[in-house]
Amino acid sequence: MEFPLAETIYDVAIIGGGPAGYTAAIRGAEYGLKVALIESSAKLGGTCLHVGCIPTKALLFNAEIWDHLSHAAEFGIGGIGAPTLNWAAVLKRKDGIIAKHVKGLDFLMKKHKIERMEGFGRLTGPATDGVHTVEVTNAADEISQVKTKNVILATGSEAKMLPGLVADDRILTNIEILSLNQVPKSLAVIGAGAVGMEFASMFRTFGTEVSIVEFLPRVVPVEDEEISKEMTRLFKKRGIDVNTGARVEKVEKTEGGVKVTFTDANGKTQVKEAEKVLVAVGRTPRTGGIGVEKTKIEMERGFVKVDGAQETAEPGVFAIGDIVAGLPQLAHVGAMAGVVAVAKIAGREFRPIRRDRIPGCTYTEPQIGSVGLTEAQAREKGYEVKVGKFPFAGNSKATILGSHDGFVKIVADAKYGEILGVHILGPQATELIAEAVAVMELEGTVEEMIFTIHAHPTLAESLLDAYGAVEGMAINA
Ligand SMILES: Cc1cc2nc3c(=O)[nH]c(=O)nc-3n(C[C@H](O)[C@H](O)[C@H](O)COP(=O)(O)OP(=O)(O)OC[C@H]3O[C@@H](n4cnc5c(N)ncnc54)[C@H](O)[C@@H]3O)c2cc1C
Numbered sequence: 001m002e003f004p005l006a007e008t009i010y011d012v013a014i015i016g017g018g019p020a021g022y023t024a025a026i027r028g029a030e031y032g033l034k035v036a037l038i039e040s041s042a043k044l045g046g047t048c049l050h051v052g053c054i055p056t057k058a059l060l061f062n063a064e065i066w067d068h069l070s071h072a073a074e075f076g077i078g079g080i081g082a083p084t085l086n087w088a089a090v091l092k093r094k095d096g097i098i099a100k101h102v103k104g105l106d107f108l109m110k111k112h113k114i115e116r117m118e119g120f121g122r123l124t125g126p127a128t129d130g131v132h133t134v135e136v137t138n139a140a141d142e143i144s145q146v147k148t149k150n151v152i153l154a155t156g157s158e159a160k161m162l163p164g165l166v167a168d169d170r171i172l173t174n175i176e177i178l179s180l181n182q183v184p185k186s187l188a189v190i191g192a193g194a195v196g197m198e199f200a201s202m203f204r205t206f207g208t209e210v211s212i213v214e215f216l217p218r219v220v221p222v223e224d225e226e227i228s229k230e231m232t233r234l235f236k237k238r239g240i241d242v243n244t245g246a247r248v249e250k251v252e253k254t255e256g257g258v259k260v261t262f263t264d265a266n267g268k269t270q271v272k273e274a275e276k277v278l279v280a281v282g283r284t285p286r287t288g289g290i291g292v293e294k295t296k297i298e299m300e301r302g303f304v305k306v307d308g309a310q311e312t313a314e315p316g317v318f319a320i321g322d323i324v325a326g327l328p329q330l331a332h333v334g335a336m337a338g339v340v341a342v343a344k345i346a347g348r349e350f351r352p353i354r355r356d357r358i359p360g361c362t363y364t365e366p367q368i369g370s371v372g373l374t375e376a377q378a379r380e381k382g383y384e385v386k387v388g389k390f391p392f393a394g395n396s397k398a399t400i401l402g403s404h405d406g407f408v409k410i411v412a413d414a415k416y417g418e419i420l421g422v423h424i425l426g427p428q429a430t431e432l433i434a435e436a437v438a439v440m441e442l443e444g445t446v447e448e449m450i451f452t453i454h455a456h457p458t459l460a461e462s463l464l465d466a467y468g469a470v471e472g473m474a475i476n477a
Contacts, residue, residue, distance in 0.1 A: 010036045012345050013134050013148035014338075015121035015290065018046020019053075019331040020321025021154035022105055024338030029112035031346035036146055037114050038121035038136055044105040046156050047322075048331040049098055051175045056198055058094040059178075060363045063205035067365065074402065085206060087182055094178075119144075123151060123291030127316050135291075150316045150345045153304060154338065155290055157283035157322035157329055162190070165251055165279065170258050172278045174199075184208055186274040188260045190248055192219035194362040196280035197231075201364035204240050211241040211272045213262050215281075218244055220362060222328075224374040224423040226389075226409060231425060234366065234405055243270070251277055285323040300325040308352030309344035310337050318345070326355075333358055356421075359437050361430040366406045369433030372421030372440055375411050384414040388446070388470030390462050392426040394477040397457040403427035408466035410446070417445040417470075428459050435463060446470045 012028050014021045017039030028035045037044075048054060068075075069083045109116055119138040124145075126132075134146040159173035167173045172180075174195060183206045189196045192214035204210045212219065212235070218228035219235070219242060232242050245265030252259045257275040264270050285302045295314040298305040303325035310318045318341040321334030336353055343350035362368040378385045388410040392398040406426025412419050422436035439449060449467040454460045465474040 008034075008147065009131055010034045010115070010146065010148040012036070012150040012152060012342065013038060013121070013132070013146050014152040014154055015134065016046065016154035016156055016321070017041070017044040017105075017116075018154060018156045018321060018334065019048045020156070020334030020338045021046070021152070022108070023335035024152050024154065024320060024342050025114045026108055026112055027339050028342040028345065029114050031342060031348060033342065033346055035112075035114045036117060036148065037109065038117045038119060038134065038146070040118070040120045042118060043102045044109070044116075045098070045102055047158075047174075049101055049105075051178055053331050054098060054101065055094045055178050056174075056195075056202075057363055058097050059090065060198060060202050060365075062090050062093070063202045063365070067205050071402070085183065091179065117144075117146065120289075121146075122289060123153075123295055123317065125291070125294040126296070126314060130316070132316060150318065152310075152338070152341050153287075153290060153292075153312075153317065153319040153323060154321045154334070155286040155323055157285050159279065160282045160284050162248065162251060162279055162281065167279075170253060170276050171251065172276055174278075174280070177276070177278050180276070184275040186210070186257070186276075188213065188258065188272050188274040188277040189280060190214075190251075190260065190277060191280035191282070192216075192221070192242075192244070193280060193282070194220065194360070196278065197235075197362055197364050199278055199280065200235070200240055201238075204235075204238055205365060209239075209241075209274070211260075211274065212243060213246045213248055213260060213272065214242075214244045215247055216244065217265070220368060222360065223362075223368060223370055224409060224411075224421070225376060226407075227368055227370065227423050227425050230406065231364070231366075231368065235364075238365075241272070246270070251279075283322060283329055287323050308340075309350065310341040311344065327353065328355075328358060328360065330358070330360070357437060357441055359433045361433065363430055366403070366426050367429040368423075368425050369429035369431070369436075370421070370423040371433055371437050372419070373411055374421060374423065375409070378411050378413075378420045383420060385420070386412045386414040386446075386470050388412065388466045388468065388474070390466035390469050390474050390477055392459075392462055394465065394474070395457075395459060395462040396476075397459045397461070398427055400457065401427055401459075408432075408462045410463075410466045410470050412446050412470050417447050419444060419446060419449070422463070422466075424463075426459075426462070432459055432463065435460060 011033035013036040119136040186209040250261040304319035320337035322329040409423040411421035454464040
């Protein structure tokens with residue numbers, strides 16, 4: 001790889017080529033900025049593309065197909081017999097999807113004339129005469145310097161481990177679990193956030209005996225309480241063993257697998273044995289060794305503090321993605337943060353990210369899609385709250401799909417009908433939530449939505465009914 005001559009001064013150098021970094025690079029180039037993208041791996045895409053969003057959703061789609069095939073007779077389709085799973089082919093398809101998107105990113109970098117540099121990037125200190133110097137160390141330990149007017153840190157995160165544990169072929173993080181050579185017979189999942197819940201859902205569909213152990217009192221703890229409650233009921237109905245309010249005491253290897261010892265919600269010691277254990281207890285920002293200590297950048301428990309333009313306390317240094325303090329670690333949040341940062345750098349208009357306008361999606365069976373305040377949060381903030389709830393059992397498209405579990409819940413402000421939060425558990429919830437995000441972004445009201453035509457028969461009509469329910473006027477329930 002050739003490095004550019006030292007005298008090239010970039011408008012922005014981005015450290016990290018995950019969804020936050022590559023989005024910032026592309027939008028920066030679209031604004032006409034001279035952009036350098038520094039990525040330590042040979043492949044762009046980061047956690048999201050290689051060991052996160054994309055591979056998990058690919059495998060969850062396999063699980064969905066498997067589920068449909070297992071119920072083929074209900075849909076009048078015979079001759080399928082007992083479907084068998086070719087796990088190697090499942091993984092190959094997943095890897096093919098990743099490879100295709102890696103190529104797509106390579107193409108986009110060339111198209112936008114973004115200078116790619118392979119190596120580990122680090123800040124060397126504050127700018128001198130408005131120019132920052134970023135040091136890049138490549139795989140052969142050769143060091144070069146990149147001169148740039150602005151720097152965006154986008155170095156992402158990695159899975160947290162429980163103290164004393166090291167990931168291997170039995171103690172798994174999101175990385176190891178995505179390349180298991182066969183579906184495990186049993187799996188203990190520690191942590192019931194989106195990552196843990198998605199793997200639990202997927203492997204249960206493939207026949208694995210799954211136990212979930214969660215420290216907090218409920219699964220998907222960031223969601224509305226009613227979603228957590230119903231999700232727990234539905235997971236239990238699927239035969240998943242759900243333990244909340246449970247503190248893991250020990251994870252040990254046994255002859256054939258692992259043993260998880262925990263104190264349950266009643267203070268009783270319990271033991272779950274499984275072939276594998278997935279540790280899904282959150283993600284640590286990758287901010288070590290990137291030179292933040294040589295600058296005025298303010299940190300908060302390893303995360304980088306930024307303002308509404310994603311700029312740190314060090315002028316000209318921005319941070320986006322999973323390393324940012326106070327924002328959820330989601331690919332679409334990182335990407336939008338990148339868009340905001342380069343808009344600021346290019347002197348364009350931008351809107352700071354609002355936490356209450358961020359969709360959160362969990363691709364379990366059934367799915368969760370939510371945005372804005374939960375009912376409890378809205379009450380805590382002092383709103384006079386009105387709630388509308390509509391079950392998918394009353395939606396004709398859900399009947400057609402054979403997918404009646406779940407509901408739509410609208411949290412609205414009683415005074416002006418402002419929509420404060422939308423919480424969906426059910427079929428295609430991760431797609432349906434897009435409407436709610438758009439409406440909230442445009443500050444729509446319940447009344448406006450009650451008069452917004454939704455096509456029939458669609459799952460989206462369940463939103464129309466839920467808005468109606470806020471005024472006690474759902475049509476189909
Ligand atoms: C199993 C799993 C499933 C997920 N599913 C979803 C989902 O469905 N939807 C969603 O929105 N989010 C999901 N996420 C979260 C999502 O993956 C992250 O929020 C997202 O990848 C963060 O993007 P990022 O660009 O900040 O960091 P990353 O994607 O982690 O990318 C950072 C990049 O920076 C590089 N890098 C690090 N340090 C340096 C350095 N010093 N120099 C050069 N390069 C460096 C790394 O090699 C990496 O390529 C999931 C995460 C996991 C683990």
